[in-house]
Amino acid sequence: MAVMIAIVVTLLLVLLLARPTGLYMAKAFDYNPSGLDRYYRPLERMIFAIGGIRQENQTWKRYTVTLVVSNTMMILLVYLVFRTQAYLPLNPAGIANMDPSLAFNTAISFMTNTNLQHYSGESGLSYLSQMIAIVFMMFTAPATALAAVFAFMRGLARKPLGNFFVDMTRAITRVLLPVAFVTALIFVALGVPQTLEPAAVAQTIQGGEQTIARGPMGSFVSIKELGNNGGGFMGVNSAHPFENPNAISNLIQILLMMLLTTSLPFAYGKMVGNAKQGRVLFVSMAMLFIVLLGVSLTAEHAGNPALNAIGIQHEQGSMEGKEVRFGVALSSLYSVVTTASETGAVNAMHDTLTPIAGLITIANMMLNTTFGGVGAGFMNVLMYAMIGVFLSGLMVGRTPEFLGKKIEGKEMKLIAVTMLVSPVLILVPTAIALFSYPDTLSNPGFHGLTQAMYEYTSSAANNGSGFEGLGDNTLFWNTTTGVVMFLGRYFSIVALLAVAGSLAAKKTVPETTGTFRTDTGLFAIVFLAAVLIVGALTFFPSLVLGPIAEQLTLKP
Template identity: 75%
Template sequence: MFAVLSIAVTLGIVLLLARPMGLYIAKVFDYEKTALDRWFGWLEKPIYAISGIRRQNQSWKQYATALLVSNAVMILLVYLIFRLQGWLPLNPNGIGAMDAHTAFNTAISFMTNTDLQHYSGESGLSYFSQMVAIVFMLFASPATGLAVALAFIRALTGRPLGNFFVDWVRSITRILLPIALAGALIFIALGVPQTLEPTEVAHTIGGGVQEIARGPVGSFLSIKELGNNGGGFFGANSAHPFENPNAISNMLQILLMLLVTTALPFTYGKMSGSAKQGRVLFVSMAVLFIIMISISLTAEYSGNKALNTLSIEHQQGSMEGKEVRFGTAQSSLYSVVTTASETGAVNTMHDTLTPIGGMVPLANMMLNTVFGGIGVGFLNVLMYAIIAVFLSGLMVGRTPEFLGRKIEGREMKLIAVLLVIQPLLILVPTAAALFTHANTISNPGYHGLTQVLYEYTSSAANNGSGFEGLGDANLFWNMTTGIVMFLGRYISMVLLLAAAGSLAAKKAVPETSGTFRTDSGLFGIVFAGTVLIVGALTFFPSVVLGPVAEQLTLLP
């Protein structure tokens, strides 16, 4: 009962914060005055003066070019920092340069909002790399996704897409930086370290020596969660007591992960002039989210029954791989939240979840619409909304319309390409890895297949959490996942910007009695059904071969 209450309280706070946050984001990107202008608006003036940024509207091609070029330059710069960190300052532990292929993977990983780590956080990077390269990308990457999402929303309403650089800067100065700063102070007050001192050496009672890693963790932690970045300062991620000291810090991390991503439907409703439509999308995603949580909790609390364990263990649920501080309920909730929001942080090892409990995070990443990551996740939501409108139009024999704009062949071709690319990015590398690198998989059979499938799904969905159990710190895994992360991020952005440009160029058509309303409960049902049918069935065979087959082996 207490477990259910704790989850209800956490999600209740998320619900209370979602609408005010959404309306604030709409004000920021409609260039209206906000309460934070006085405190953070001054940051923009020197940035604009030095860079020469002007608030000039861009076409979708210019917007996409600005995005791709700026992100490519950032990837190159942080790659060089990783390769040179052994000679750079703020390296009290004497950590050497990263391998070329690991640096390649890590630079792409953090710039694509994936934060997949094929190195151990505390021993792989110097403080300089953590503070200058990693934390910089923790801001730059979600700001990129948020900018693209707002450009798409503008296009749907017939307005110019805006300017990528202006949107990017405002995402940081008006949204990410203020909240991350407040979050960091709270985490530090809760006991998260924030220091530049080297690893502490402790001498145990038994005469042994223990090295205790520490560093500037608080500033890393807040933006890692708020920006749906994930990753971990420590190898154990948010299961580490320095990165997640107690129940309050655990709740705060969940709130930060969901803050912006649950707010965007309300931002969309405000900017589109149809608040009801925003609420319909929010409720539809919330229903899918609750279903995922219910499945995860049921699986984790019933997992031990298949093994005929003691009744007290039935009440505790499956505690394998979970922190005793958080228990089964909060561990399950965290696993659903981190993949629903495409964050990738973990407070429990997903490899030790029950087969069905592990299938839920996998399904969240495959769908990438159960709220989804900051900005890009909501792009996928709008993509499925357009698909739902298109399919509904075909069924009634009318040209589909969305926000007064006709959905025609050009837009659907772009979306169809995107629907095909994601499964290709996941399933083809999975098959190749199983065929050529089976010796790097720790578990044979169904569980091993799930490990590999999870790795590439996490990469393509820009989530970054790992099922673990893979010997992935080598050239093959670094290169293949790096390529998948890059393509999974930027192909979708460019294609959706192209669709946005096409929609923005169309004249609005008046609503008639035959127009399919997208602000009704019926549309919410059609939208959710489209997500499950189009999205889920794409990956159904691979899921059956992995977690479902493994679950069947546990039946008595």
């Protein structure tokens, strides 16, 4: 009972923080003068002067090219750091240079906000690589996504899309850096290490020696959660007591993961001048989140029927792969939050979840609309909203309208292609992996299929969590997941910015009695129906062959 109260309190805190954060973000990205300029403008002017940035509005094409090219250059820069880290300073453990395919995968992974790790955090990177490469990308990747989503909102609101460099700078200076700085101090106060000293060597009670990894973790963990990054300084991520010492740090991590994603609907309502529409989207996603969380909690507390039958199931439920300091309920909550927000951090091993709870984590990533990741996820939400409007318009024989703009063939073609990219990026590589590299799977049968499918789903959705046990540090897995991460990230951003650019150029259509309003309860139902029918049914056959079939084989 106490644990369930803790979950309710956590969700209420998320709810209380969402609206004020959203309104603050709308003001932070508003190009009109505001009170925030007094605090941030001097620093931003210096950055613009050093970078030679002209603060002029860009067309959607120029905005998109600037975004993709700058991100690609960052990937190349960080790749070089990984490949030469053995010769660079701040490497007290003497960690070798990264293998080319692993460096390729890791550089793309962190720049695409995925943070998929095919290496063990504490043994794969030097302190320098962690700080100037990983943490650098953990700021610039979510800043890129925030820039894209606010440009998208401006297009829907019939405004110029803005300037990518200005938006990315504002995302860092006005949103990410202040919150990450404060929460890093809180994490250090709670016991998370923040040091450049080498690993500590301790004497065990048996007389042996134990090497205890440490490093600059406090600053790492704060932006890892706030920016929906999710990569761990340690190999076991937030299941490690150094990254997540206690229930308070666990609570703060959940709040950080949800902070920006839950605030974006309110920022959207402010940006487009229709606060009610933002609230409708927030409530719709919250309902979906609560249903999925309830299913996960029920499945994990029910545990494994086979173990229940012989009387060795833990009284809390399925404790396999979970930390005793968090237990079943808080581990289940974390698993749903980290996949709903597309963060990817874990405080339990997802590979050990019951099949239905594992299904929930995959479904969150496949839909990418249960709040979704910072920025890019909310663009996906708005895409489904336009699909719902389009389908409603077809049923009543009217040209669909969204925010006073007609949604016509050009926009729907871009949306349709974007919809098809995700299943192609997930299902095709999964089939190739199962056929060509079955020896990399640690589990046979249904669970092995889920293991491979989870890896590509996590990559395409820019989540980064994994079903551990997969032998993923190979040329095949590093290359294919790297390509999937890159395409999964940038294809949708480019396509949806094109949609925003197209809508921004159209004339506003006057609202009539026949206009389908998008700020009502009816639209919430249409939106959820579009998500479940168009999104969920795309992947249903593969889920039947994976986690659903596995659940049916668990006989008491």
